Amino acid sequence: MAGTPAxxxxxxxxxxxxxxxxxxxxxxxxxxxxxPFQSLKxxxxxxxxxxxxxxxxxxxxxxxxxxxxxxVEDTCxxxxxxKGLPVFNGFANLFVLCLEILHIWMxxxxxxxxxxxxxxxxxxxxxxxxxxxxxxIFSLALGPGxxxxxxxxxxxxxxxxxxxxxxxxxxxxxxxxxxxxxxAEMPKSVKNxxxxxxxxxxxxxxxxASANYTIQNDGSx
Ligand SMILES: O=P(O)(O)OP(=O)(O)OP(=O)(O)OC[C@H]1O[C@@H](n2cnc3c(O)ncnc32)[C@H](O)[C@@H]1O
Ligand SMILES: [Mg+2]
Numbered sequence: 571m572a573g574t575p576a577x578x579x580x581x582x583x584x585x586x587x588x589x590x591x592x593x594x595x596x597x598x599x600x601x602x603x604x605x606p607f608q609s610l611k612x613x614x615x616x617x618x619x620x621x622x623x624x625x626x627x628x629x630x631x632x633x634x635x636x637x638x639x640x641x642v643e644d645t646c647x648x649x650x651x652x653k654g655l656p657v658f659n660g661f662a663n664l665f666v667l668c669l670e671i672l673h674i675w676m677x678x679x680x681x682x683x684x685x686x687x688x689x690x691x692x693x694x695x696x697x698x699x700x701x702x703x704x705x706x707i708f709s710l711a712l713g714p715g716x717x718x719x720x721x722x723x724x725x726x727x728x729x730x731x732x733x734x735x736x737x738x739x740x741x742x743x744x745x746x747x748x749x750x751x752x753x754a755e756m757p758k759s760v761k762n763x764x765x766x767x768x769x770x771x772x773x774x775x776x777x778x779a780s781a782n783y784t785i786q787n788d789g790s791x
Contacts, residue, residue, distance in 0.1 A: 574782065575780070575781055575782045576782060577782045577783075577784050578712070578781065578782060578783050578784070579784050579785075579786050580638070580639050580712065580713075580783050580784065580785050580786065581638050581639075581713070581785075581786050582638045582639070582785060582786070583606050583607055583608055583639075583785050584605065584606070584607045584608075584638075584639045584640065584641050584710070585607065585608050585609065585610050585632070585636045585638060585639070585640050585641070586607050586608070586609045586610070586640070586641045586642070587609075587610045587612050587614070587628075587632040587635075587636065587640050587641070587642050588609070588611070588612070588642065588643070589611060589612060589613030589614065591611075592737065592738040592739070593643065593645075593767070594609055594611075596758075596761075596762055596765075596767055596768075597609075597643075597767070597771065599758065599759075599762055600762050600767065600768055600771045601771060601774075601775065604775050604778065604779075605774060605775060605778045606785070607641060610632075610636065612632065612635065614628050614631060614632065614642070621644050621646050621705060621707050622707055622720055622722075624644045624707075625642065625643060625644035625707040625708070625709040625718070625720060626709050626718045626720065628642040628643075628644060628709065629641075629642045629709035629710065629711040629718035630711060630714075630718065632711070633711040633712075633713055633714045633715075633716065633718075634714040634715075637713075637714060638713060639710070639711065639712045639713055640710070640711050641708060641709070641710050641774070642708070642709055643706055643707060643708045643709070643767070643770070644706075644707050644709075645704070645705065645706045645707075645739075645766065645767070646704075646705050647690075647702060647703075647704055647705075647740050647744065648702060648703050648704075648705060649693065649694060649701075649702045649729065650699055650701045650702060650703070651694055651697035651698075651699040651700070651701070652693070652694075652697075682739060682740060687731075687732035687736065687740065687742055687743045688731075688732070690729060690740060690743050691729060691730075691731055691732075691743060694729055700728045700729045700730070701726065701727070701728055701729075702726075702727055702728060702729050702744065703724050703725060703726045703727065703766075704724070704725045704727065704744055704746075704753075704765065704766040705722065705723070705724045705766050706722070706723045706724075706765075706766040706767045706769070706770040707720055707721070707722050707770065708720065708721040708722075708723075708770045708771065708773075708774055709721075710774070710777070719777070721770045721771075721773040721774050721777065722770055722773075723765070723766045723767060723768065723769030723770030723771070723772070723773070724766055724769065725746050725747075725764060725765055725766045725769065726746070726747045727744050727745050727746040727747050727749075728744075728745050728747070729743050729744065729745075730743055730744075730745045730752060731743070732752075732754075733751075733752045733754065733755055734751070734752050734753075734754030734755035735754050736754065737754075738753075738754070741753035741754035741761075742754040742755075746764055746765075749764075753765065
């Protein structure tokens, strides 16, 4: 009995909530049958704040809407040059604060829609350092009022002029370290293996493999 977590009854299967069809496609491909889930297309408001807080808040909102267990995620593309500035005087502090705000806005979907791939490159024009990382934070809330559990995946890379199909966000401008292709150029199966989303979902899978969840599948959910 030691080491075996107590059975946790869930009223229904976990619902993955997102307004983004491309995310859903990747989550389906990565999870396969390892974590049984259903999906719900809901466009959550574009919240502002730190990525982990946004992800958790999305989960809380989704859990009360669905009235059951939910999985959500928040993704961001972080530019190292915009974060790694030396803070040595008042002016620099103000500058860093402006960059912090920009950084938070950058990852809301309307920001990419407005500035486009070229705009993302231009943000780094003044910097030598084109390094970045893609980060995905999944949050699992087992029901309304339950504190979400988070799972973080990160993939380092560099920002390059857009290459490849532009059907998913900033994929054409992100080239992961160790690869010659951008996310957009590589086969989906390769992206899913090494991506921020793939890495976070590996942790989600581990969690489901070790937690003792049992779905009360009485057909009424
Ligand atoms: O409903 P949600 O799940 O919030 O979906 P969203 O499209 O609003 O997604 P996010 O707020 O997490 O992401 C902000 C932006 O990042 C983009 N994005 C997310 N994952 C990506 C990925 O793997 N590759 C490229 N762009 C991605 C996405 O298209 C948005 O423009
Ligand atoms: Mg969103």
